[in-house]
């Protein structure tokens with residue numbers, strides 16, 4: 001959910017969507033890595049670090065297939081629908097309707113954004129409906145349709161309001177600097193991204209899920225986690241540890257770090273606490289702590305910021321090229337024309353699709369580092385860090401119906417985390433406390 005909200009919020013900056021995907025689902029079992037590809041198990045044999053009983057295996061393979069198809073279909077359809085809307089003159093008609101409403105630019109901009117957003121949302125609805133249906137069917141979600149629809153409506157409103165403001169800003173910058181807008185718009189866009197990441201845990205996330213201090217219901221667990229924090233040599237006050245009531249909507253396990261500065265926090269889902277042992281939760285938490293200590297959020301923001309700049313530049317070039325070539329046919333007169341927004345979104349959607357493997361590869365690198373950190377962080381706190389970490393991955397994979405043998409191309413292109421099988425295998429063999437070896441992030 002977190003992913004979608006951001007995605008929606010910044011619908012104009014489609015390029016940034018995969019980034020937020022990457023950092024939102026910290027310990028999620030459903031997405032995975034190739035750093036450990038050498039370790040990939042090719043069968044579901046009982047000796048593998050992560051394996052499923054036959055019945056679950058069949059379900060996991062079927063569900064993974066659905067998710068992969070939805071993923072690629074979603075990207076393809078997102079691009080195709082913009083092409084169709086432009087080619088069929090629908091975008092030009094939306095522009096005419098918006099301009100006909102009023103001479104006021106604010107009215108025009110928001111009306112056009114609303115029409116375009118409404119159309120693309122409706123066109124994407126069948127896939128969204130099917131995705132939720134499948135999640136319920138495969139026991140991943142317990143959210144009813146009314147609650148689901150309400151979440152969709154909230155997301156829509158957020159995107160409309162914030163997206164509309166971004167559109168106004170974009171066209172203002174385009175008018176002021178027709179040849180350099182890609183750079184001048186990038187600066188406020190980055191500030192908005194930074195602000196969104198900062199306010200999300202406080203203002204956005206609570207719109208979709210309930211949060212409370214972890215200490216309220218699980219004081220013993222907080223004490224336990226403070227031991228891990230102390231070993232990491234950092235300070236995370238218990239007030240920055242939150243419990244999210246995920247069980248109202250999903251059955252899967254997760255924990256994540258989010259925000260920065262005053263809003264920085266660690267969030268553990270209630271499902272995780274209900275289904276994992278204190279040792280396993282300590283490892284999952286150690287992994288999250290790794291993201292925190294190793295500054296993965298600022299590093300990711302910087303990486304994505306640079307990528308976004310490149311994408312804006314290519315977006316600028318692409319829009320000019322497309323308008324010169326197809327502008328007459330599509331009824332898009334210039335980049336100042338409201339309808340040029342659809343052309344820009346089209347270019348960004350294509351760039352976003354092709355930057356997926358870059359962003360996911362970068363994310364998998366961080367995830368692997370966090371796995372190493374997590375395992376080292378619980379040394380001396382749990383009896384057997386190797387077994388604990390491996391069991392945690394087994395549990396994550398089993399509950400999220402993770403296929404033990406994902407297709408390598410799918411993994412390369414879409415996995416923000418290493419595959420669960422490779423993470424479990426790494427955990428099982430990683431023991432830096434043997435003679436001649438030393439931990440990567442700790443002195444002992």
Ligand SMILES: [Zn+2]
Pocket residue numbers: 025026027028287288291367370
């Ligand atoms: Zn992570």
